[in-house]
Amino acid sequence: MARTRNSTTRSRQNNRGRKKSSSLKWILLISLFVVLSLVIWGVVTMLNNNDYTFKRSDLDKYIEKTHNNNLLNNGISVYFDMSNGMNHAYSSVHSKETLKSVINKLAGNDKNDKVDFYSLANGRITSLELNHKDLFNYMIDSKNYAQQRAPIETTLDSIVKKKQPALLMTDFEEYHDNKIQLAAYAKKYFIDWLDMGYNITFYKWTFVEGKKNKYMFLAVFDDNMNSLNNRIKEAVRENSDIDTFVLGSRDFAYPTKTNYISSKKGGNYHNSKGNDIVTAVLEDGSSDSYFCYAKAMATAEGESELFTPLDNITGAFAEYYPIGVKWQDVIRNAKTMQKKGTPKADVFHHLLSNLYINFNKQDGYNIKKIEIRTFDMQETMRTIANSKATISFKEIEKINKPEIDEIFTANMEDCRKLVNWKHIFVDFHNNFNGTFIDEEKSSNLIRANIVISEVDENIEKAKKFFYWEGNPSLFNSVTETLQASTSKPIGRILYTYYVKTLAN
Amino acid sequence: MIEAYVWAGVTMAIFFLIAVLSANMIIFKPNDPGTTKRRIWFWVLCVLAGVVGFLINFLTTLDNEVSSNKSDYIMHSGIALAIAILLYIAIGFIISKIFKNSKVGTWF
Numbered sequence: 001m002a003r004t005r006n007s008t009t010r011s012r013q014n015n016r017g018r019k020k021s022s023s024l025k026w027i028l029l030i031s032l033f034v035v036l037s038l039v040i041w042g043v044v045t046m047l048n049n050n051d052y053t054f055k056r057s058d059l060d061k062y063i064e065k066t067h068n069n070n071l072l073n074n075g076i077s078v079y080f081d082m083s084n085g086m087n088h089a090y091s092s093v094h095s096k097e098t099l100k101s102v103i104n105k106l107a108g109n110d111k112n113d114k115v116d117f118y119s120l121a122n123g124r125i126t127s128l129e130l131n132h133k134d135l136f137n138y139m140i141d142s143k144n145y146a147q148q149r150a151p152i153e154t155t156l157d158s159i160v161k162k163k164q165p166a167l168l169m170t171d172f173e174e175y176h177d178n179k180i181q182l183a184a185y186a187k188k189y190f191i192d193w194l195d196m197g198y199n200i201t202f203y204k205w206t207f208v209e210g211k212k213n214k215y216m217f218l219a220v221f222d223d224n225m226n227s228l229n230n231r232i233k234e235a236v237r238e239n240s241d242i243d244t245f246v247l248g249s250r251d252f253a254y255p256t257k258t259n260y261i262s263s264k265k266g267g268n269y270h271n272s273k274g275n276d277i278v279t280a281v282l283e284d285g286s287s288d289s290y291f292c293y294a295k296a297m298a299t300a301e302g303e304s305e306l307f308t309p310l311d312n313i314t315g316a317f318a319e320y321y322p323i324g325v326k327w328q329d330v331i332r333n334a335k336t337m338q339k340k341g342t343p344k345a346d347v348f349h350h351l352l353s354n355l356y357i358n359f360n361k362q363d364g365y366n367i368k369k370i371e372i373r374t375f376d377m378q379e380t381m382r383t384i385a386n387s388k389a390t391i392s393f394k395e396i397e398k399i400n401k402p403e404i405d406e407i408f409t410a411n412m413e414d415c416r417k418l419v420n421w422k423h424i425f426v427d428f429h430n431n432f433n434g435t436f437i438d439e440e441k442s443s444n445l446i447r448a449n450i451v452i453s454e455v456d457e458n459i460e461k462a463k464k465f466f467y468w469e470g471n472p473s474l475f476n477s478v479t480e481t482l483q484a485s486t487s488k489p490i491g492r493i494l495y496t497y498y499v500k501t502l503a504n
Numbered sequence: 505m506i507e508a509y510v511w512a513g514v515t516m517a518i519f520f521l522i523a524v525l526s527a528n529m530i531i532f533k534p535n536d537p538g539t540t541k542r543r544i545w546f547w548v549l550c551v552l553a554g555v556v557g558f559l560i561n562f563l564t565t566l567d568n569e570v571s572s573n574k575s576d577y578i579m580h581s582g583i584a585l586a587i588a589i590l591l592y593i594a595i596g597f598i599i600s601k602i603f604k605n606s607k608v609g610t611w612f
Contacts, residue, residue, distance in 0.1 A: 271569075275569055277569040277570045277571065278570075280570045280573070324570070325570060325572050325573060326572075329570075329572030329573070329576075330572075332571070332572045333570060333571050333572045336571045336572075337571075
């Protein structure tokens with residue numbers, strides 16, 4: 001249809017005008033929006049850069065700084081009770097062979113392996129300068145047992161003060177003014193030795209003195225490395241008449257091991273294909289993936305896969321688990337893998353498991369219960385990341401580590417396949433639904449310690465071993481040592497799991 | 505999770521381009537302006553954009569064994585599907601009104 005020129009021109013002119021001003025408005029609006037977004041983005045990025053991002057190397061530093069070993073000084077002291085009560089201690093064939101074996105194991109081999117021998121008699125500790133051949137003959141010659149009063153209490157005092165591995169061979173009969181000391185004279189020294197974090201292993205056989213049955217003790221004072229104790233253990237191995245009682249300290253090295261499906265994977269859930277589809281722990285061997293700080297080594301007895309006792313070379317009893325999903329999703333996934341119809345090999349049982357500890361290598365305590373205690377490590381990790389390499393253990397310990405309640409629980413059960421060993425596993429607490437009160441904290445590094453929470457003293461066992469008619473002093477000393485609060489291993493950390501979710 | 509939206513967005517953009525192309529390929533005939541055909545193409549490609557986008561996202565979840573990740577991703581794919589379809593229609597409407605006198609102008 002034709003239009004008149006005027007109206008077209010006018011409307012076109014008007015339209016052109018309107019379009020121009022409205023498009024200008026749009027351009028201004030859009031540019032304002034773009035500038036604003038850039039500003040907001042810039043501010044947000046700057047704020048985020050001040051936030052600390054956890055790296056596993058920070059945890060490595062923390063473990064290296066806080067891991068302490070507690071070892072005795074170098075050198076070995078051996079004390080022989082030469083009082084006349086010991087005259088028949090080495091009379092049987094078995095005991096002679098054991099004595100020979102012990103002396104051979106202790107024979108000074110080189111300058112670095114200094115063994116000092118002492119005799120105890122007449123209230124004095126006297127140095128014995130004999131080579132091991134002469135030493136054996138000296139020990140089985142009854143002429144040398146003419147004296148009395150072996151100063152056992154003084155010897156114990158000396159052992160505690162010297163802080164070296166020591167072997168005390170005696171019947172533990174202490175005399176005081178020509179009368180047998182019936183009080184628990186040894187308890188103070190046993191308690192002090194254990195309080196320092198060291199152990200006492202008693203090897204015992206029976207001998208007859210006149211009409212009496214008496215006990216002959218080899219009391220080995222040593223630390224968790226057992227440099228002296230292992231030699232004595234070897235020496236007495238052939239003798240089947242020897243009983244053992246291990247009086248372990250709070251820090252006693254309970255044999256610990258794990259049974260994981262590979263060296264790159266931990267105790268988290270794995271399905272039948274070996275994949276973790278519940279916690280999605282990062283297991284690809286990268287620098288931020290799962291890491292086990294404990295190192296497995298074969299022990300002196302040839303048992304493999306045991307973690308050696310704590311010392312600087314082999315590492316701490318700890319593992320790091322970087323979880324790939326949020327905590328709420330872990331709970332969801334766990335429920336999914338527990339539904340009816342899931343194949344048996346894929347069913348979810350525990351959050352963390354396959355940790356085994358043998359509490360029966362010491363005889364003083366019956367470990368009844370363990371618990372798990374959880375702490376927030378964010379502040380500690382941030383401080384370590386920002387600190388210099390010279391930050392001290394004390395400074396690290398001062399940092400606030402708030403305890404987190406009701407997130408995990410830990411239990412132990414007997415092991416069908418490994419007698420004496422307990423299987424330890426970790427689950428979520430019933431009240432934990434995956435959310436934290438402060439949502440920011442949900443991705444912090446969490447430290448979960450498996451600790452001993454309840455023990456019983458094995459008084460009956462101690463009685464069977466140490467008690468004999470007419471002199472309960474040793475039994476009483478051991479009993480009081482077991483009952484001392486510094487000896488009980490309650491609160492002792494057995495293993496540590498460091499857990500963090502990488503999803504935010 | 506952003507990948508779900510990326511895949512849905514890319515699929516939507518591709519299908520939208522196909523729609524524009526197809527609209528331009530249908531020529532004006534004297535008796536038949538081709539409006540209906542263009543509209544049919546527009547809406548069919550709209551549905552396809554959503555469905556194909558969702559399928560691509562779903563296929564990538566098949567090798568993910570962690571069930572929480574899987575279900576979260578599928579949820580995001582569903583949201584992305586809805587957003588993609590809405591965007592397709594909105595952009596189609598805007599472009600159709602801006603280029604009123606061209607072939608795509610006949611969509612709405």
